[in-house]
Amino acid sequence: MLHRMKSRVLVVDDDPALAEMLTIVLRGEGFDTAVVGDGTRALPAVRDMRPDVVLLDLMLPGMNGIDVCRAIRAESGVPIVMLTAKSDTVDIVLGLESGADDYVVKPFKPKELVARIRARVRRTETEPAEQLTIGDVDIDVPAHQVTRQGERIALTPLEFDLLVALARKPRQVFTREVLLEQVWGYRHAADTRLVNVHVQRLRSKVEKDPEHPEVVLTVRGVGYKAGPP
Amino acid sequence: MRTFIAGLPGARWARRTAASGAVLFAEVRAAVLTAWRRSLQLRVVVSTLALSLAVVLVLGLVLQTQIADRLIQAKFDAAVIQAESARVVSERDLSGVDPDREGAQGTLNNALDRLTNQSTAESGAPTAGEFRAALTTGTGSGPEISAGGLDAVSAEQRQAVASGALTTQYATVDGIPTLVVGQPVRTAGRELQLYLMFPLDAEQRTLGLIQSTLIVGGLVLLLLLAGIASLVTRQVVRPVKQAAEVAERFAEGHLDERMPVHGEDEVARLFESYNEMAGSIQTQIRQLEEFGALQRRFTSDVSHELRTPLTTVRMAADVLYASRDELLPALRRSSELLVNELDRFETLLGDLLEISRLDAGVAELGTDRLDMRHVVSRAVEAVRGLAEESGTPLVLDLPGDVYAEVDSRRVERIVRNLVANAIDHGEGRPVHVTLAGDERAVAVVVRDHGVGLRPGEAGLVFNRFWRAEESRARRSGGSGLGLSISLEDARLHGGWLQAWGETGRGSAFRLTLPRTEGDLLESSPLPLQPEGDDPAAGHPMPASVPTPPWGTPIPVDATSEAERAEP
Numbered sequence: 001m002l003h004r005m006k007s008r009v010l011v012v013d014d015d016p017a018l019a020e021m022l023t024i025v026l027r028g029e030g031f032d033t034a035v036v037g038d039g040t041r042a043l044p045a046v047r048d049m050r051p052d053v054v055l056l057d058l059m060l061p062g063m064n065g066i067d068v069c070r071a072i073r074a075e076s077g078v079p080i081v082m083l084t085a086k087s088d089t090v091d092i093v094l095g096l097e098s099g100a101d102d103y104v105v106k107p108f109k110p111k112e113l114v115a116r117i118r119a120r121v122r123r124t125e126t127e128p129a130e131q132l133t134i135g136d137v138d139i140d141v142p143a144h145q146v147t148r149q150g151e152r153i154a155l156t157p158l159e160f161d162l163l164v165a166l167a168r169k170p171r172q173v174f175t176r177e178v179l180l181e182q183v184w185g186y187r188h189a190a191d192t193r194l195v196n197v198h199v200q201r202l203r204s205k206v207e208k209d210p211e212h213p214e215v216v217l218t219v220r221g222v223g224y225k226a227g228p229p
Numbered sequence: 230m231r232t233f234i235a236g237l238p239g240a241r242w243a244r245r246t247a248a249s250g251a252v253l254f255a256e257v258r259a260a261v262l263t264a265w266r267r268s269l270q271l272r273v274v275v276s277t278l279a280l281s282l283a284v285v286l287v288l289g290l291v292l293q294t295q296i297a298d299r300l301i302q303a304k305f306d307a308a309v310i311q312a313e314s315a316r317v318v319s320e321r322d323l324s325g326v327d328p329d330r331e332g333a334q335g336t337l338n339n340a341l342d343r344l345t346n347q348s349t350a351e352s353g354a355p356t357a358g359e360f361r362a363a364l365t366t367g368t369g370s371g372p373e374i375s376a377g378g379l380d381a382v383s384a385e386q387r388q389a390v391a392s393g394a395l396t397t398q399y400a401t402v403d404g405i406p407t408l409v410v411g412q413p414v415r416t417a418g419r420e421l422q423l424y425l426m427f428p429l430d431a432e433q434r435t436l437g438l439i440q441s442t443l444i445v446g447g448l449v450l451l452l453l454l455a456g457i458a459s460l461v462t463r464q465v466v467r468p469v470k471q472a473a474e475v476a477e478r479f480a481e482g483h484l485d486e487r488m489p490v491h492g493e494d495e496v497a498r499l500f501e502s503y504n505e506m507a508g509s510i511q512t513q514i515r516q517l518e519e520f521g522a523l524q525r526r527f528t529s530d531v532s533h534e535l536r537t538p539l540t541t542v543r544m545a546a547d548v549l550y551a552s553r554d555e556l557l558p559a560l561r562r563s564s565e566l567l568v569n570e571l572d573r574f575e576t577l578l579g580d581l582l583e584i585s586r587l588d589a590g591v592a593e594l595g596t597d598r599l600d601m602r603h604v605v606s607r608a609v610e611a612v613r614g615l616a617e618e619s620g621t622p623l624v625l626d627l628p629g630d631v632y633a634e635v636d637s638r639r640v641e642r643i644v645r646n647l648v649a650n651a652i653d654h655g656e657g658r659p660v661h662v663t664l665a666g667d668e669r670a671v672a673v674v675v676r677d678h679g680v681g682l683r684p685g686e687a688g689l690v691f692n693r694f695w696r697a698e699e700s701r702a703r704r705s706g707g708s709g710l711g712l713s714i715s716l717e718d719a720r721l722h723g724g725w726l727q728a729w730g731e732t733g734r735g736s737a738f739r740l741t742l743p744r745t746e747g748d749l750l751e752s753s754p755l756p757l758q759p760e761g762d763d764p765a766a767g768h769p770m771p772a773s774v775p776t777p778p779w780g781t782p783i784p785v786d787a788t789s790e791a792e793r794a795e796p
Contacts, residue, residue: 018541025544085536106536107543107575 007121008032010051012042012068013083014061022055025110031117039063043071046078052121055113057083058095066098073099077156079120083108096197101158102184103194119185120158132167133229135215137206139167146206158183159202166216166226175223199224269469270462277458278451285447296439300432304408305397307358308427312395312410315344315362319414319423327418337364337376337421358431363424364414382424386411390422405430468496472503484511524589535578543571573708580710584693587717594636594721596746601631601640601671605664608644612652621652622659631666634746639718643726644673646711647738651677654736665754669744672755676737682730690728691716715740725750729757 009031013019019035026033036045039060046054054072058065069080082095082103092103102116130141138147144160146153155163161183166174174182176192184194203210214227264271322340326333344362363377365387379387381402389396390411398409406429414421471488478486487507488500549556549564556564586592605627616623644662651660655677663674682690689695694709712726719726722742730736741753 015537015541018537018544021541021544025548028548107540110544110547 006030006032007052007117008034008049009053009055009117010042010045010049011035011055012039012045012060012065013037013055013057014059015057018057022113025114026117029114039065039068042068043075046072046076051078053117054078054080055083055117056080056100058091059085066094069095069098069100073156077154079157081113081116081120092191093193093197096194097201099156099201101156101198103191115185132164134163134167134170135227135229137163137215139164148206153205155202155205158198159205162198162202163206163216166224170226170229173219173222173225179223195224270459270466273462274455274459278455281451281454285450289443289447293436293440293443297436300435301429304358304427304429304432308360308408308410308425309395309397311360311427312412312423312425315425316412316414316423318344319364319421320416323414323416323421326416333366334374334376337374340364341376358427360428361426363426365422365424366419377424379424381407381409381426382411387422390424391420393420399429402426402428406433465496468500472500476503479507484514521589524585525591527585531582539571539575539578543575546571577708577710580708580714584710584714584717587714587721592717592721594639594746596634596636596722598632598634599637600629601633601635601664601666601673602627602629604635604637604640605644605662605673607637608641609648609662611641611645612649615649616652616660619652619655620657621655623648624659624661626661626663628664628666631664631671633666633671633742633744635722635742636718639721640740640742643715643718643740644675646715647673647675647740650712650738651675651679651736655679658735663755666744667752667754669748670741670750670752670754671744672739672741672753674737674739674755674757676735676759678735681732681735682728683732687728687730687736690730691726723747723750725753727757729759734759 007030009026011019011022011026011033013022013035014037016037019037023033023035034045034049034051036042040063042054042056042063045051056065056069056072060068063071065082069082072078072080079102080100082092082100083106084091084095084103085106095103101120104113104116132139132141136148137153139145139160140147141164144157146155146160146163162179165179165182176195179195180186180192199216200210203213203216206215207213217225217227219225265275319340322343323336326336326340341362341364345360361377363375363379363382365375365379366373381400383398383400386396386398386409390413393413395410395412398411400407400409408427408429409424410427411422411424414423475486475488484507487504490497490500490504546564546567550568553561553564606625609623609625613623648660648662656679658678661674661676663676665672691712693713696709716726719740719742723746724740724742727739727741728736729739737757737759739753739755739757741750741755743750
């Protein structure tokens with residue numbers, strides 16, 4: 001796959017002023033942008049445009065942002081960053097559980113938004129050939145493939161990054177803060193619920209029994225670590 | 230020896246029984262007291278019993294006395310009449326007899342026989358029932374000759390009869406109460422004394438029967454009264470109990486709970502009015518809930534509607550600000566002002582939304598067991614920049630191992646607000662942050678040595694948008710809602726947030742939180758008011774200040790630092 005010069009961002013927002021402003025800022029930062037103002041048109045746009053990141057406003061006419069998020073996640077692993085006007089716990093957790101990788105609370109600073117988007121497209125950079133194993137799960141890092149006994153497990157890029165981060169240092173216990181920095185690219189303390197929600201999502205895919213995890217182990221009071229290979 | 234050995238365990242057993250007896254007694258006493266306190270029915274029945282017992286006792290006594298008096302009186306009257314007729318008979322028989330002659334004894338005996346026989350033979354005349362009679366010459370002059378037993382007759386009575394009077398007396402013969410009537414009988418010679426003895430055993434039996442009837446009747450009456458009282462109170466208590474249960478369920482939040490109304494009596498009226506009250510409370514609560522929902526809806530709408538344009542403005546301002554070097558000086562300054570004021574606007578909006586969430590009661594408490602030292606340090610680090618800007622030294626006293634179940638986001642926000650506030654008002658003098666914990670609570674005290682608070686202001690600082698007059702200039706650009714939000718956050722934890730301040734001595738804010746979520750606070754591990762007087766504050770205090778009520782002397786470092794801070 002050729003390394004694209006410009007990353008493409010799909011902006012799903014009903015507010016034309018904000019959408020235009022986002023376009024200005026993102027273009028200024030070197031992204032290609034497309035804007036969709038209606039939730040129902042988001043999924044077709046994802047199919048046509050194949051963006052590198054979707055910037056999704058949670059409050060949308062037509063289709064609820066949460067539903068849009070689920071619909072996109074159902075057929076694509078494209079990174080989704082939610083724009084939310086609510087800092088209520090429930091909404092954010094709901095958004096993350098429906099498949100969003102990260103979120104930004106309005107009003108945000110342009111730099112913050114760009115940092116979040118950059119963190120999501122960063123992974124497209126070339127990686128060295130690397131073969132990792134946790135438990136009975138094999139990870140082919142450059143091919144972005146995870147298999148158990150030859151059977152492929154489909155992970156979103158973020159889930160993949162999370163698994164690789166854990167697998168690269170099998171003996172290390174990762175605190176949620178460290179994972180936030182390594183996987184999400186946060187330089188300051190952020191919402192640790194991001195980690196919790198995504199670990200649950202990852203477990204539901206890679207564990208045989210998510211109630212008794214063998215791949216991603218919880219270290220009580222500290223964080224997470226990889227299971228023995 | 231054997232008895233000694235056998236006696237030992239016996240004594241121990243006795244002691245144990247005594248001890249367990251005492252325990253049992255205490256338990257029974259407690260149970261009875263509880264039942265007495267808790268049961269209206271028991272109280273009514275017991276008091277009815279007590280009162281009717283008193284009434285029955287008095288009534289029984291009066292009745293018994295009355296009946297006994299009447300019985301004895303009737304016997305007495307009959308006896309006196311009988312005695313009179315006996316005298317007449319005896320006088321007729323003995324008119325020609327001289328008791329001092331030979332053979333008088335036989336004559337007396339005969340007279341007595343006739344007397345007793347005649348009384349049974351003579352019918353129609355009022356008789357006082359069976360009696361025994363006795364005749365005697367008395368001991369006056371000459372030897373005493375008697376017929377019949379005189380044991381029951383006392384000496385005093387004999388003396389009185391000898392002097393010629395009719396006397397009556399009660400005596401006990403062979404355990405039987407007896408009425409003795411004595412009178413003189415004239416003869417040819419000296420006077421004789423005639424005694425009639427009426428045994429009262431029949432009357433005694435009658436009285437005994439009446440007594441037992443009264444006792445049994447009284448007891449039955451008491452039991453009946455107790456039963457009636459119990460029944461009647463039950464009629465009243467049952468609906469009351471029912472009402473209490475319904476009211477309890479209502480209080481627990483089952484707002485649909487109503488009293489069952491039967492009939493039209495007073496209880497039914499009470500239940501009806503209760504139901505009306507419950508209905509109107511339910512309506513009110515429903516309305517409040519609707520208002521609450523509206524409020525939450527409004528908060529959420531404002532949040533979205535206001536934040537979206539604000540985001541656009543913010544981004545636009547940042548774009549301008551990023552290229553401010555290319556702008557004219559006036560435009561450059563304008564873009565700087567725009568960005569700075571947008572920060573303030575955002576803080577204000579955030580605080581407003583936060584407080585409306587707290588007001589709506591939708592704020593959630595997500596607690597974890599955390600080391601308070603980390604929580605407080607993080608909060609302090611967040612405002613360290615502010616402290617450095619104003620040159621305010623931060624003096625921390627944060628011992629480790631002080632764990633508490635807290636919502637770190639909220640507690641950090643409280644401490645951040647308190648420290649930022651202290652820096653704002655501390656006039657560059659050191660701000661002390663002290664952490665302490667005891668078994669049930671943890672406390673953080675933030676103390677500044679700035680202008681302090683005037684009397685009465687400590688109660689106002691938590692008011693929304695309240696500002697002390699002299700401190701209009703704010704460095705942290707607070708919204709004026711910080712302390713109000715902190716207070717609500719503390720309340721959400723079931724904790725306290727208190728303020729103390731004195732003009733010229735600075736102020737102190739104390740946050741006290743329970744160690745376990747949901748625990749009730751009773752005291753704080755740290756005093757709110759600083760110990761002792763602060764000499765650096767120049768507060769006019771008398772020279773001979775006794776040991777302050779809080780006991781501990783002022784820490785030396787605090788004093789010296791405060792002195793150093795003094796220009």
